[in-house]
Amino acid sequence: MSKILILFAHPALEKSRVQSQLLAALRGLQGVTLHDLYEVYPDLNIDVRHEQSLLLQHDIILFQHPFYWYSAPAIVKQWQDLVLEHGWAYGSSGTALRGKRMGNVITAGGPETTYSKEGWHHHTIADFLLPFEQTAILCNMQYIPPFTIYGTHRLTPSLIQEQAVAYRQMLEQLRDEQTRI
Numbered sequence: 001m002s003k004i005l006i007l008f009a010h011p012a013l014e015k016s017r018v019q020s021q022l023l024a025a026l027r028g029l030q031g032v033t034l035h036d037l038y039e040v041y042p043d044l045n046i047d048v049r050h051e052q053s054l055l056l057q058h059d060i061i062l063f064q065h066p067f068y069w070y071s072a073p074a075i076v077k078q079w080q081d082l083v084l085e086h087g088w089a090y091g092s093s094g095t096a097l098r099g100k101r102m103g104n105v106i107t108a109g110g111p112e113t114t115y116s117k118e119g120w121h122h123h124t125i126a127d128f129l130l131p132f133e134q135t136a137i138l139c140n141m142q143y144i145p146p147f148t149i150y151g152t153h154r155l156t157p158s159l160i161q162e163q164a165v166a167y168r169q170m171l172e173q174l175r176d177e178q179t180r181i
């Protein structure tokens with residue numbers, strides 16, 4: 001069984017319709033650690049050693065966040081800039097994360113059809129997440145394709161619930177499957 005660390009980032013969780021339900025769905029899931037970055041670091045003053053120690057204790061790292069300006073909320077960038085140190089996460093002696101897996105769990109306002117070459121946004125979500133994918137590769141990690149919930153503005157409460165159940169199932173599968181590395 002793999003241990004999953006969810007690095008969660010939502011700067012306005014009190015207004016959330018979708019991410020809040022995803023959080024509710026993963027409550028009590030064995031082997032899954034939820035780490036709410038804005039709750040722990042409201043001033044973005046990230047404790048690098050604590051974060052690195054959390055990473056070492058887990059096999060799969062998921063950034064869970066709303067899609068903001070084709071990327072993640074600011075604290076995720078701050079986290080990456082500070083925690084993924086040269087000589088620790090990457091570089092010739094930076095092997096701490098080798099063999100782990102990393103991915104994104106995204107909610108996006110835009111409908112799925114808008115995220116294509118011909119669509120309104122001209123690129124897929126996976127295209128926009130390329131910096132995450134390459135960061136994983138640089139750190140000798142395997143990148144997991146994103147779990148994406150599209151068109152959040154038009155999702156009814158029951159459709160949000162369906163997505164939340166699918167998310168919980170995805171996490172269980174990820175946790176229980178045999179790693180290919």
Ligand SMILES: Cc1cc2nc3c(=O)[nH]c(=O)nc-3n(C[C@H](O)[C@H](O)[C@H](O)COP(=O)(O)O)c2cc1C
Nearest residue numbers: 016017018019066067068069070107108109110152
């Ligand atoms: C600052 C900001 C930037 C956003 N940028 C995007 C974007 O680039 N693409 C997109 O599809 N939706 C974008 N959205 C919509 C959010 O992704 C969407 O409202 C959110 O994922 C819904 O989840 P929630 O109910 O948990 O907040 C943006 C919203 C905000 C507030």
